Amino acid sequence: MIAKERVMRAIFIISALTAILAVGLICVFLFAGGLPGAGKIGIFDFLLGTEWKPGDSPPSFGILPMIIGSLYVTAGAILFGVPIGIFAAVFMAKVCPKPLYKVLKPALDLLAGIPSVVYGFFGMVIIVPLVRELFGGNGSSILTASILLGIMILPTVIGITESSLRAVPGELYEGAVALGASRERAVFGVIVPAAKSGIMAAVVLGVGRAIGETMAVKMVAGNQAVLRTPGEFLKGVRTLTANVVLEMGYAEGLHREALIATGVVLFIFILIINLLFSALKRREG
Amino acid sequence: MKKAVKTLLRKKKADLLLWVMTWLFAALTFAVLLFLIWHILVNGIVHISPSLFELKYTSQNASLFPALITTMLVVALSLLIAVPLGVFSAIYLVEYARRGSRFVKLVRMMNETLSGIPSIIYGIFGSIFFVVWLGWGKSLLAGSCTLAIMILPLIMRTTEESLKSVSDSYREGSFGLGAGRLRTVFKIVLPAAGPGILAGVILSVGRIVGETAALIYTLGNSPIMTDGLFSSGRTLSLHMYSLAGESLYTGQAYATAVILLFVVIGINTLSGLLAKRITRGT
Numbered sequence: 001m002i003a004k005e006r007v008m009r010a011i012f013i014i015s016a017l018t019a020i021l022a023v024g025l026i027c028v029f030l031f032a033g034g035l036p037g038a039g040k041i042g043i044f045d046f047l048l049g050t051e052w053k054p055g056d057s058p059p060s061f062g063i064l065p066m067i068i069g070s071l072y073v074t075a076g077a078i079l080f081g082v083p084i085g086i087f088a089a090v091f092m093a094k095v096c097p098k099p100l101y102k103v104l105k106p107a108l109d110l111l112a113g114i115p116s117v118v119y120g121f122f123g124m125v126i127i128v129p130l131v132r133e134l135f136g137g138n139g140s141s142i143l144t145a146s147i148l149l150g151i152m153i154l155p156t157v158i159g160i161t162e163s164s165l166r167a168v169p170g171e172l173y174e175g176a177v178a179l180g181a182s183r184e185r186a187v188f189g190v191i192v193p194a195a196k197s198g199i200m201a202a203v204v205l206g207v208g209r210a211i212g213e214t215m216a217v218k219m220v221a222g223n224q225a226v227l228r229t230p231g232e233f234l235k236g237v238r239t240l241t242a243n244v245v246l247e248m249g250y251a252e253g254l255h256r257e258a259l260i261a262t263g264v265v266l267f268i269f270i271l272i273i274n275l276l277f278s279a280l281k282r283r284e285g
Numbered sequence: 286m287k288k289a290v291k292t293l294l295r296k297k298k299a300d301l302l303l304w305v306m307t308w309l310f311a312a313l314t315f316a317v318l319l320f321l322i323w324h325i326l327v328n329g330i331v332h333i334s335p336s337l338f339e340l341k342y343t344s345q346n347a348s349l350f351p352a353l354i355t356t357m358l359v360v361a362l363s364l365l366i367a368v369p370l371g372v373f374s375a376i377y378l379v380e381y382a383r384r385g386s387r388f389v390k391l392v393r394m395m396n397e398t399l400s401g402i403p404s405i406i407y408g409i410f411g412s413i414f415f416v417v418w419l420g421w422g423k424s425l426l427a428g429s430c431t432l433a434i435m436i437l438p439l440i441m442r443t444t445e446e447s448l449k450s451v452s453d454s455y456r457e458g459s460f461g462l463g464a465g466r467l468r469t470v471f472k473i474v475l476p477a478a479g480p481g482i483l484a485g486v487i488l489s490v491g492r493i494v495g496e497t498a499a500l501i502y503t504l505g506n507s508p509i510m511t512d513g514l515f516s517s518g519r520t521l522s523l524h525m526y527s528l529a530g531e532s533l534y535t536g537q538a539y540a541t542a543v544i545l546l547f548v549v550i551g552i553n554t555l556s557g558l559l560a561k562r563i564t565r566g567t
Binding site: 004023025083091096106108109110114122124212213215260263274 | 414522
């Protein structure tokens with residue numbers, strides 16, 4: 001009996017170690033696979049180079065267009081997703097009648113559960129032609145990707161904002177109303193500011209989702225590895241994620257290493273975002 | 286209605302604007318969802334035909350049947366790896382480790398890190414580690430292992446939460462009757478936490494079914510039926526991704542989207558029902 005207890009206890013400990021092991025393996029293999037390549041290209045030429053031409057001789061592997069591209073579509077997603085998300089979260093937490101809530105909450109879960117290929121396909125058949133009709137260009141653009149990503153981060157932003165709005169003590173609202181504030185004023189002037197760090201956490205998590213999204217973005221963004229200015233939002237752009245998924249299938253040698261290094265850059269962005277998120281969550285708690 | 290109009294008229298301009306925006310943006314969010322579902326259903330259902338479910342894939346029928354089977358295999362294999370690991374490690378964290386010990390904190394931190402990593406990073410890692418370094422090639426096994434790591438944090442977190450929600454009086458009662466720790470965990474705590482764990486597993490199934498970026502370079506993208514752990518294949522999502530890229534197969538892409546949507550709706554309903562059972566239970 002005691003032996004069995006001991007064996008199972010050991011098994012439990014070993015299982016608990018897998019999470020640590022997994023993070024360790026991911027870091028080691030990602031860095032070992034990507035950093036030598038980035039070193040061969042030259043860290044500065046790699047990070048700040050504006051030319052990505054793996055097929056040329058000599059090839060050039062500059063990922064600045066992709067870094068900037070990822071930043072554009074992420075910023076665009078925040079621009080669309082966050083204001084809509086915050087207002088919708090206020091609706092869910094403070095305005096929505098209870099019977100309606102029972103329908104809308106599962107609808108939000110559904111929005112979160114729809115696979116990114118389905119979003120990407122929806123973007124291809126609806127948003128791309130729409131942008132093309134309304135603004136010209138060929139439709140696959142920074143704007144299109146931003147709109148689609150804005151939709152995709154909505155459930156994340158709404159979910160976290162809603163729960164942080166609900167965590168604000170009711171006395172604050174009652175106090176504001178007692179002082180003569182209207183319902184809207186009490187919500188937007190008192191409750192929303194009180195939930196500030198939770199809302200910031202929602203935005204940060206939204207940024208993480210948007211910057212890491214791959215397939216949907218690749219399907220609508222056009223994927224030209226060209227450095228764009230913010231004014232060229234109707235032109236195509238390639239993100240870090242799209243760069244990997246487009247070329248990983250056939251890349252060899254230094255090209256493959258450069259793609260893995262692209263992944264490393266994305267990984268570092270994500271680690272920073274995660275740190276920020278947990279710092280914000282700690283401040284809220 | 287009259288009352289609503291009256292209150293509307295009484296509102297100040299800024300208040301009115303905020304009020305309108307709240308309703309408008311909430312309506313917009315759900316309108317987008319409804320439109321997406323409606324659009325996929327209307328265009329997809331007409332394309333669901335028996336030829337889509339033919340046993341053998343050809344470029345003529347673009348059958349999704351092999352993809353359907355592969356999806357089930359990937360789900361089963363990933364769960365087979367991730368569920369024991371996730372549940373056992375949650376058991377250790379909640380039932381065995383000293384609460385708040387350094388090790389617990391470290392595991393939890395790693396878990397949070399894992400859950401924040403985007404799927405393309407898992408795809409790159411799987412491609413370096415399982416496909417090339419371990420020499421498994423693009424295969425069912427490599428893809429499933431990659432996904433197992435991806436869903437591990439989700440299973441671990443949901444299990445941890447449901448174990449914690451089991452009242453300590455259960456454990457005390459069991460210990461009081463002379464049961465050991467292991468017996469208490471397996472006979473008393475785990476059954477009580479069952480629905481919560483199951484809800485986590487179901488959510489993981491949803492993530493696996495919807496996954497593409499982590500699979501395309503680990504499972505590969507072969508449209509034919511997989512035969513064995515070391516052969517390539519494609520899941521429904523990958524199938525749809527490939528079809529969407531070719532204008533020839535738009536109809537089949539819509540049809541696949543319909544099936545994916547149904548799977549997601551089914552999964553959400555199931556986990557919603559379980560969640561309701563949990564809240565009623567406590």
